[in-house]
């Protein structure tokens with residue numbers, strides 16, 4: 022049963038000329054009620070805590086020293102204030118962290134939603150693994166700053182109130198006791214400044230370790246087949262040593278700076294003791310006042326050390342936000358045009374007309390490529406390796422846009438129809454199909470999650486997958502290992518064919534989709550494949566003679582354009598290159614079998 026999850030409550034401001042904080046502001050604003058209550062509760066709790074030293078001072082001076090007021094009065098006041106601080110502190114923390122995690126949820130979903138919407142050219146260009154592992158820490162640092170910086174500012178604001186109380190007790194003592202505070206600020210700022218680069222280093226080195234581990238795990242089959250475990254291990258060790266070095270450096274710096282930052286305020290206490298004590302001896306100040314002063318000084322120390330941290334967090338968040346925005350500002354290249362219409366009642370006439378295409382800024386892969394496929398026709402596309410066959414396949418569902426010319430389905434340019442309806446119309450099966458770590462049933466039903474088991478079994482039979490699925494330990498409920506590695510290449514391909522067939526697309530593209538299926542098994546499923554192709558326009562990219570024989574027509578691709586078009590027998594007769602390509606492909610296959 023599928024459950025729908027709430028979408029992000031806000032999006033970032035799209036104007037890239039604005040500061041990162043302004044652009045992120047809508048994320049905070051979306052939770053303003055909760056966040057505002059958190060900040061108000063925190064301010065209340067802090068305001069009350071500022072009263073406590075004064076209360077103790079009065080208790081000392083009025084009850085203990087001079088017995089003017091019963092001590093119990095102060096005790097009840099203290100109990101009352103503590104109760105308020107408890108409740109306000111609870112709400113402050115609860116709501117603050119909730120806001121922080123909501124912001125994080127929004128940011129993470131925004132990123133993921135955006136990444137999902139980006140087109141193939143982006144994924145060709147960017148190292149997505151690094152990007153996603155970095156995104157996690159970037160999201161965290163932006164979230165921390167957005168939620169905790171205002172919280173820290175409230176603390177700083179309360180420090181001003183505390184200082185007001187100190188001034189009310191004694192102006193000269195207040196000023197004198199504050200003398201070490203700039204030093205506290207400078208020290209903590211220095212501390213953060215020297216630790217900032219190291220914390221960056223830790224993050225990027227951790228990302229390096231993650232990459233090595235990821236490659237080791239995902240490439241485990243290559244690693245083991247070359248017996249390269251030692252080499253991989255030493256790569257990992259090298260990366261791990263670098264992480265350790267950075268952590269040790271971080272600890273060194275902490276050990277050097279933290280005691281100074283923590284103990285410097287004691288200089289202020291010494292001043293209070295010395296000058297305050299002098300004033301008390303002179304009779305100008307009560308003992309309670311000295312005690313209250315010390316408490317206020319401690320309260321003031323927190324914001325002064327925090328300011329340094331706040332600046333550092335701001336720098337980090339700004340760098341992180343810029344990286345996130347780089348992705349969020351990336352515009353999907355392949356999108357529905359404003360006037361896009363749905364492809365409906367598709368017959369399946371497909372035409373490539375004078376297509377010129379190349380990847381990114383690269384050279385043309387296809388040049389003046391024209392191909393017409395009538396509804397229901399099965400065409401095999403043959404060509405040397407690298408001649409652009411897969412590229413043709415990718416243009417049909419509009420994974421990429423052509424540089425010149427057009428690709429049409431039923432006469433509609435693929436750029437004029439909605440991507441959704443186009444991709445429902447054109448089913449594509451790749452040679453290395455990606456399967457998910459889910460049950461066989463869920464994998465086949467990927468394009469139609471509500472399909473019932475009868476339909477799933479029907480397409481599995483057509484794709485020649487039913488028999489081996491039934492032999493799996495739990496049949497259709499067997500969970501496939503990561504990327505489908507618990508199945509053979511041919512089995513994976515058959516599941517992928519079934520998955521596409523379930524959607525019942527009127528146009529089908531098989532890009533080397535049966536290459537890993539045993540020649541004999543392929544022959545066995547030919548009857549099924551023929552049934553599949555009947556009634557839909559099918560483009561088969563294949564090397565094998567047996568697969569090519571399923572087609573009504575064969576076209577030969579060379580130098581980015583079609584050089585021959587006809588039946589297999591005609592091409593064999595008229596075009597020496599065709600025979601050459603076939604011979605090469607089938608020799609390779611035989612060689613592969615021999616190896």
Ligand SMILES: Nc1ncnc2c1ncn2[C@@H]1O[C@H](COP(=O)(O)OP(=O)(O)OP(=O)(O)O)[C@@H](O)[C@H]1O
Pocket residue numbers: 145380381383386404405406407408409410411412413
């Ligand atoms: N994503 C990509 N980005 C840049 N260039 C690419 C990309 N995909 C393919 N190419 C280039 O385009 C050319 C055609 O590749 P294509 O995969 O279409 O060939 P093919 O005929 O299917 O080859 P094969 O039979 O080996 O699968 C090649 O030179 C290849 O290097």
